[in-house]
Amino acid sequence: MKPSEPSKRASPATRARGRPPKNEASHGETRASLIRAGVAILTEKGYSSVGLDEILSSVSVPKGSFYYYFESKAAFGHALIDAYADYFARKLDHWLTNEARAPLQRLKDFIEDAKEGMARHGFRRGCLVGNLGQEMGALPEPFRAQLVAVLADWQMRTARCLRQAQQEQYLAGDADCERLAAFFWIGWEGAVLRAKLEHSAEPLDTFADGFFSALSAHSHRRPASSV
Template sequence: MTPESQEITTKERLLEAGLGMLLKHGYSDLGIQALLSETGIPKGSFYHHFSSKQDFALQVVDRYMQEVHQGLDMSLGNHALPPLERVRLFFELSREKYRREGYLGCLLGGLGQELSGVSETFRHKIEGCFNLIAERITDCLEEAHQRGELAADQEPRQLADLLLDCWEGAALRSRLRRDPGPLGAMLDFYFAVAAR
């Protein structure tokens, strides 16, 4: 193994562990020492890859977004399905991911709630991530609109933003209850209303 691949492996291990810890504990309760104990990685290696706890958390968000984009590619890119079914599939895949993680919800929503009032850096970062997701969903909803699957007066970008807003609220309720019920109810309601 080359030193470069070792560095990538170490960084990836830190990001992967950090993703789970941030999801479970949030930013304020994320201790660098706890992360190092979890991974068995020395402190110097952490600071070789990340300049600070904030830098680390921002890179964890980037790592999380890689997973989000994979889910979007898998669902929105499945042209065997009609566009509204592809959009719903993305959220159903997300619900399944939440189930595997114990219904801890969305990292973006959790960090957004925790940090948007105290950190402009995180507020801009997370809003930017939500905008990227909304843009991709909008493209699919545009296709549904063109096919007449949405009412003529419905604006795809507004529908995409509303869908994300509703999902994040349902994800919070799901986390509070440790129960998928709010996620499924929200999807059923949204797609019943959105579809023509």
């Protein structure tokens, strides 16, 4: 993410112009707005190619105020990853813990929701974590461990859903749910990248078809409608 580069940058402690209001609630709301704007923009564009000015102007925050809300660009990046991770964990839990649906159907429901979300934004937006992973060579090194931890969390939630499918005999007892979950996220992130590139849901469908075909090798014989 490209920083704003005024000719003479004052330190946060001495900068007067653009000082945010002292009200703590207002400060928190503005910080949250910056995070929401940053997440939205970085799901479309690369961290290295986006300037702070673009994010600040999208929420009408003066250029000089940024460092009242975040210590640095890197701190802002960490906050964006945390916010996206929290949002996505809630999304996964919404779909993957839905007891009204069979476990494998929950995963299909998540995929359909993701397809609809990408289509709604014209396939311009992808996965913030996947986007940053593609840029890792140009990002601050501490981002690496944070991104790996987020993917591991998503994988864990998916494995938990697959283990429930196993317990309910939709998957064979010898199926390696952790490995299948890892396979899902490795492939899914690639499918999202390809869908964004092609402006099409076809890569998502192709991956989903392949994944569930692979699962069939580990499945017990159950009525198709139960899956």
